[in-house]
Amino acid sequence: MTTQQPEKYFLLSSAIYAERKPTIVQTVLGSCVAVCLFDKVKDFGGINHYMMPVWKGEGLASPKYGNIAIEKLLKRMLNLGAKKENLIAKIFGGASQYGENTNFSIAKNNIQVAKDVLQEHKIPIIASNVGGEKGRRILFNTNTGEVLLKYVVKH
Template sequence: MQTLDTETTDKTHYLYPGGLFSSAEPHRVTTVLGSCISVCLWDAETRIGGINHYLLPLWNGEGLATPRYGNIAITRLIEKLLLLGCARKSLRAKVFGGASMLENTRGLLAVGERNISLAMSTLAEQRIPVISNDVGGFVGRKIIFDTATGAVLLRRNRGILMPSRTAAEP
């Protein structure tokens, strides 16, 4: 990945799960990911960026449509950046997270894989190129996104693989 220029900004923000962040002012945004995904979007022309942190791929239509869900989080992040003056054709994406935090997860339990698939397909549909990604695997990640430069600092956490339980186990 790239190094962060500490001269760019002294403004920082911690992004909690289910949130998104965008600002015309430069910030360094930190978040920690397991099976969750963060999509970092950046416009090189305006030097404006934004990031989300979603937990599940799809909102089922019940309750509030929050950025806890990938299909909501990515769309809202794009909308916020367009309102800040970014051009859709100038947006570039970096995608992180989607780890499998349990052994032998498949189907609906493979949340990380489903989150990755949703991010990649949604960005492709929106015609936003993914220029970098670090997804999947069995380790969590901590990222720091510089909204002014588009740079991302990545640290992979030690693998803490949780054994899955079978129906016969207590």
């Protein structure tokens, strides 16, 4: 019996990835936040990468905004067969890379919108690595829910 090697996928900002096939999804986060959802019964997951906290009704309701990105990811997961009661979440990012006083509210609000929307849907956050001043590179295994994280250090 051979095990299928996961595909690799690079997730750009303002994007969502959710498929039933095993995939290692990589993304790089600064003040942006990524929410990883995983169905612990069906063993598959999805991830988003958003730049801004909340869409306020002007312009396009894009996954560039946290509230839209999380809702779209959740809808995609449910369409692929996930059950909301089996979902768990992990959140990453939200760094204030240039010190706590710059891009101050965007990073903090990006983190808060993830917590608020997930709580609204009663999806438990089982792991998070958010805030601080360092960017992050993450690898999310959609087949196992595992996330590998490496801090991005400026040279």
